[in-house]
Amino acid sequence: MPTFRKFLLAAICLVAFIFLIRSSRPADVPGAPGYKPVQEIFDEEQESLLRPKKKTKTRQQQALGTYGTAPLRDRLRYQFPYDLRSRFPAYIWQTWKYAPSSAWFDENLRAAEASWTELHPGFTHEVIGDDTQRHLIQYLYGSLPDVFEAYDALPLAVMKADFFRYLVLLARGGIYSDIDTIALKPAPYWLPDELDRSKVGFIVGIEADPDRPDWHDWYSRRIQFCQWTIGAKPGHPILRDMVAYITEEAIRMKRAGILKVGKMDKTVMEFTGPGAWTDAVFRYFNNPEYFRILPGEKNVTYEDFSGQTTHRKMGDAVVLPITSFSPGVGQMGAMDTDHPMAFVKHNFDGTNTLEIHITTRR
Template identity: 30%
Template sequence: MNQDYDYKLVSSEGADHFVRKYYSNRPDILTLFLNLKFPVLRSDLLRYLILESEGGVYSDLDTAALKPFNEWIPSHMKEKVRAVVGIEYDQGDDEPYVGMNEPLQFCQWTMASSPGHPIMKKVVSSVVRSLQELALKNQTTIEALSPSDGEVITVTGPKVWTDAVFQSLSEAMASSMSHVNITGMREPTLFGDILILPIDGFGSGQPHSGSWRGEGNAPTATVRHMWKGSWKHGWSN
């Protein structure tokens, strides 16, 4: 679907090479990443570093393209968009869904941005700081970190990502942005240069948030996520 794009599958060794290439002048990031051994923590941080450095589109292995990248952004917005973010969870008026701690959460299994976008700079800084704080809290080293699923979500996963997105939206709109401004969204909406896709953009087929539950794929879906979740403790394939 994306014949005009180059595709890179990044291995663990390739991740180390990438970070040495782009962050040799940032020892706070380079040393932390090279010492980080817990796979999902490395994977989470790496995706933010890739987009901060090179830009482009990141997507997890357990995803499939439903529409070409060039169709993700409405034609009348293409000259303005510098980052694309999708909603993962929108509680709305429903009861909280199991495992979700925020009323609205953005997914980080798929995302896109231009190089150096502020949204990526924010999340990289937050993750580095949060990992250092987690190691201190648990009285261990970065290398020996073995976090719970909840700590992963908070420190490197959807929670820290969602916080960074809302911070960037607030700056773009010169107003405090929260789930109240996003909940119930059904059309792609531009905030400054950040395009927010509604729930079915990246997260159709989920048993919550009013996402598509019909046969096939939602008409507005761009990516299908398989929810393998192999990083989670006790997760059975």
């Protein structure tokens, strides 16, 4: 009997000891049961917003396959949020077949490539070679496998080069410029001093302004925006729209078996190039999600930029005149490289957290 009582007493003491230990452990410290960091709560709230209310797949999701339950644009928005108030990242991105450290790097491009480093001593300047581009996109978009699939499936190097610039700017921001461009002025001088940088998230230049009846014989759009040099803060809606458009079209054509040279139902110009890029910029300018468009107000069109000779701010975007990124072309009103508005010269030697900011457009 004494043995039984001792055993019972020991058991009671053990249970009491365990209870005291569990009850004395703080419940609001990292690692404790029931603890949930504020960021984790925020992330879960964001994820719940991205979950569709219905479990049935849309036709688009059925066509693209299962890459998550939310539309691609929402997943891009979540993965790469846009904060207008943030600083422009001090990155300069360029691509070429080989890195500058390679013996195979084209000597004719060294002066142009060096101009970006010399004029931007405080920037991180990266020239991404063909052998590392794929790995970088796979790293940046690891949580968005449909985007990487689209990039990997593109059949032409020029398409991958086009897509890469939108992808790297969406994810990291900064400046992208083709390897055969020469920096004439440092990027901080591209905007006038009186312009509040905290209210600018995107910089684009006019590539072509062909004010002539046969303009369509030479260019894809009456006003064509330049995509050989782009400046943006990460997550900008124009880049998100462009990445989503190319991804969706690439996967659609891949599923249809036509994402091949000579079989695609879109030209490079209308798929990844300046035509599609110009359309994305205009879609943004006419999107009521980002701009307060007054009743009866006409859409923003080429007429708003034709003949432009100085900066034009549209919401958080700044459009530069043709002289800024196309000086010295000798046509369409472009001035020479010594003009105060000349910032980047293209030699054409290469082959290849304010998400919704309602504002008036003018």
